[in-house]
Amino acid sequence: MSDFKRTILITGGAGFIGSHVVRLFVDKYPDYHIINIDKLTYAGNLENLKDIEGRPNYSFEKLDVCDFDSIHALMLREHADGVIHLAAESHVDRSIKDPFTFARTNVMGTLSMLQAAKLYWESLPEKWAGKRFYHISTDEVYGALEITRPEGTKGNEEAGGGPFGDDFFTETRKYQPHSPYSASKASSDHFVRAFHDTYGMPTIVTNCSNNYGPYQFPEKLIPLFINNIRHRKPLPVYGRGENVRDWLYVEDHARAIDLIFHKGTTGDTYNIGGFNEWKNIDLIKVLIRVTDRILGRAEGSDEDLITYVTDRPGHDMRYAIDSGKLSRELGWKPSLQFEEGIEKTVRWYLDNQEWMDRVTSGDYQKYYDSMYKNR
Numbered sequence: 029m030s031d032f033k034r035t036i037l038i039t040g041g042a043g044f045i046g047s048h049v050v051r052l053f054v055d056k057y058p059d060y061h062i063i064n065i066d067k068l069t070y071a072g073n074l075e076n077l078k079d080i081e082g083r084p085n086y087s088f089e090k091l092d093v094c095d096f097d098s099i100h101a102l103m104l105r106e107h108a109d110g111v112i113h114l115a116a117e118s119h120v121d122r123s124i125k126d127p128f129t130f131a132r133t134n135v136m137g138t139l140s141m142l143q144a145a146k147l148y149w150e151s152l153p154e155k156w157a158g159k160r161f162y163h164i165s166t167d168e169v170y171g172a173l174e175i176t177r178p179e180g181t182k183g184n185e186e187a188g189g190g191p192f193g194d195d196f197f198t199e200t201r202k203y204q205p206h207s208p209y210s211a212s213k214a215s216s217d218h219f220v221r222a223f224h225d226t227y228g229m230p231t232i233v234t235n236c237s238n239n240y241g242p243y244q245f246p247e248k249l250i251p252l253f254i255n256n257i258r259h260r261k262p263l264p265v266y267g268r269g270e271n272v273r274d275w276l277y278v279e280d281h282a283r284a285i286d287l288i289f290h291k292g293t294t295g296d297t298y299n300i301g302g303f304n305e306w307k308n309i310d311l312i313k314v315l316i317r318v319t320d321r322i323l324g325r326a327e328g329s330d331e332d333l334i335t336y337v338t339d340r341p342g343h344d345m346r347y348a349i350d351s352g353k354l355s356r357e358l359g360w361k362p363s364l365q366f367e368e369g370i371e372k373t374v375r376w377y378l379d380n381q382e383w384m385d386r387v388t389s390g391d392y393q394k395y396y397d398s399m400y401k402n403r
Contacts, residue, residue: 038062
């Protein structure tokens with residue numbers, strides 16, 4: 029038997045959010061065995077976790093979450109008592125072009141993880157005792173909100189309203205997904221809740237707003253635009269840039285996942301948001317000013333890189349998360365104001381240009397072969 033107090037499988041642990049969660053758990057819980065499961069698709073990068081390689085409580089398994097037999101065998105072999113399920117295809121534009129891949133990974137992959145955990149845990153004398161299946165989802169499953177305060181100020185107001193309206197996504201809001209990506213995540217959420225309701229499986233679901241911070245794959249807006257500003261390449265903006273998103277610093281999200289995994293109510297749902305609503309165009313102008321300043325350019329001088337392009341199909345106008353339940357019940361709040369988080373994020377990408385260059389060139393994909401394949 030293992031000397032570790034717990035064994036937790038974290039799927040998608042080589043990805044953006046997953047790598048932050050893996051690092052946090054490995055650092056904070058030396059008596060836990062943290063097993064990072066990742067297929068290493070284009071968005072999986074083991075270089076994100078170079079600093080914890082060799083830790084006695086960390087191991088990596090190159091597996092596809094859809095490979096039920098291998099996942100089930102791993103659970104039995106390692107006596108896993110917890111799952112934090114982050115593995116997912118997450119880029120909306122890619123889902124519009126290839127919905128099958130999103131259905132396979134996000135729906136069938138989640139079902140595979142659920143069934144593997146269910147069969148193993150049901151076979152134990154204590155069954156569900158001390159077990160937890162935690163599924164991370166997105167605010168996009170809720171659909172879209174209207175902008176009812178177009179000239180609002182940035183940041184939530186003292187009265188509790190938002191800068192662009194008083195309506196927010198709460199945990200009881202009806203699902204109305206509008207893209208293949210959000211539809212696949214909505215379906216996976218329903219499967220998780222169904223396993224709780226049908227079998228009594230100890231599950232939790234969280235829905236989060238847009239994450240930003242270090243190690244994000246540069247197909248996403250913030251790292252893409254920082255890199256494009258650095259190289260003075262065009263900054264493609266959908267429509268007129270009027271769409272509004274709520275932004276959450278990734279390390280704050282990882283802290284919330286840790287808290288909910290250990291103290292959240294079984295069978296419940298929690299929303300995790302940053303209380304930072306920004307129009308895309310305003311966010312982009314902030315990125316330009318901060319990046320220009322750090323690069324020693326005149327602030328705002330690269331605004332001429334902004335290029336408006338045809339809006340994507342089904343582009344939701346506004347997302348805004350109400351994290352009040354998480355704050356009231358578990359005491360979580362975001363630690364960073366958006367301007368502070370953006371400053372840290374821009375500096376990280378500019379200070380880690382080698383990481384960015386290896387990702388954009390594809391060289392990062394050779395890392396697994398050099399470090400793991402022949403072990």
